[in-house]
Amino acid sequence: MAALKTDMGIDLGTASILVYAKGKGIVLNEPSVVAIDQNTKQFLAVGEEARKMLGRTPGNIIAMRPLRDGVISDYEVTEKMLKYFIQKAIGKSFFKPRIIVCVPSGVTEVEKRAVVEASTQAGAKKTYLIEEPIAAAIGAGIDITQPNGNMVVDIGGGTTDVAVISLGGMVVSRSIKVAGDECDDAIIRYIRKKHNVMIGERSAEELKMKIGTAYKRDKDITMEIRGRNLVTGLPKTIIVSSEEILEALEEPITNIVDTVHAVLERTPPELAADIGNTGIVMTGGGALLYGLDKLIFERTGIPTRIADDPIECVAIGTGKALDWVDVLDNSIVGEESIGGRY
Numbered sequence: 001m002a003a004l005k006t007d008m009g010i011d012l013g014t015a016s017i018l019v020y021a022k023g024k025g026i027v028l029n030e031p032s033v034v035a036i037d038q039n040t041k042q043f044l045a046v047g048e049e050a051r052k053m054l055g056r057t058p059g060n061i062i063a064m065r066p067l068r069d070g071v072i073s074d075y076e077v078t079e080k081m082l083k084y085f086i087q088k089a090i091g092k093s094f095f096k097p098r099i100i101v102c103v104p105s106g107v108t109e110v111e112k113r114a115v116v117e118a119s120t121q122a123g124a125k126k127t128y129l130i131e132e133p134i135a136a137a138i139g140a141g142i143d144i145t146q147p148n149g150n151m152v153v154d155i156g157g158g159t160t161d162v163a164v165i166s167l168g169g170m171v172v173s174r175s176i177k178v179a180g181d182e183c184d185d186a187i188i189r190y191i192r193k194k195h196n197v198m199i200g201e202r203s204a205e206e207l208k209m210k211i212g213t214a215y216k217r218d219k220d221i222t223m224e225i226r227g228r229n230l231v232t233g234l235p236k237t238i239i240v241s242s243e244e245i246l247e248a249l250e251e252p253i254t255n256i257v258d259t260v261h262a263v264l265e266r267t268p269p270e271l272a273a274d275i276g277n278t279g280i281v282m283t284g285g286g287a288l289l290y291g292l293d294k295l296i297f298e299r300t301g302i303p304t305r306i307a308d309d310p311i312e313c314v315a316i317g318t319g320k321a322l323d324w325v326d327v328l329d330n331s332i333v334g335e336e337s338i339g340g341r342y
């Protein structure tokens, strides 16, 4: 990748890391996975290369997702990973960009500091942090500065964030650790119980993306998948239907819809009325699960739409927020926040 001489926004997601460069758009999009040699603690692979190793490593190597549960579960590894990606994006350049990082909701002060430190070490002149729902809203094209209530439902890998935003801040919000990963786990549990077959994380995700559904489809569709027969211990191919995935996903999906409901219940009436007019906007990869928008509409009575680029939305919003950084430039050097809570 050519050296970049521009400020950048980074979506530090639990499933993937996206880098948005000002004036260029998304310049890097890789899974947030690293492969480490357990003995030497050395990074053997990062990103896509490491993802291919998930579930396939010998004893001394581990392929891991340091942000898996929506918080930075291993922040030393996260710090190194972030540094790797920033350096990859900046390239061999003496230019020091300003970097704005969108971190998963629920990160602690220590973790925030680790992110700022990693970014500074990787060459940032100044680092800012932004809350995920705010970045998602900006990315979805919402003018968050208006005194108007907007609801964003961001369904990522590790967390689902539901927030009501008005005047640039979050008025009501809730974050749960139920999102795409939990859906994959629910599929694994269901297939094990129903078919006596153990499938891997990647197969479960494939089933979810290709035939998964949150709302009954007009026509049932099926897919072949390979796993290990738990009785014989041998590989086995089974056919799974979308109807089965609907059943498998019932618990996580109910959790997500209930959270939307709970946030709406706590929303002040004026803002609730605005949301009734403007509708709910869904972002994050999980928003692409078939029929989830329809289900939320059915359960809340509020028109629900999927943002144009749901997966890139947070990164785009983070990048766009760079335009406002100058307005806030009277802050502590090296650390700043947009969206109120950091």
Ligand SMILES: Nc1ncnc2c1ncn2[C@@H]1O[C@H](COP(=O)(O)OP(=O)(O)OP(=O)(O)O)[C@@H](O)[C@H]1O
Pocket (backbone or CB within 6 Å): 011, 012, 013, 014, 015, 016, 017, 070, 104, 154, 155, 156, 157, 158, 159, 160, 179, 180, 181, 205, 208, 209, 212, 283, 284, 285, 286, 287, 288, 289, 290, 310, 311, 314
């Ligand atoms: N077509 C699809 N249907 C269903 N789920 C999908 C689809 N495409 C992606 N996903 C899921 O979206 C999730 C990743 O979303 P995204 O890239 O927005 O997460 P993230 O920003 O890295 O995570 P987080 O917001 O928790 O930090 C994964 O669980 C993935 O399986």
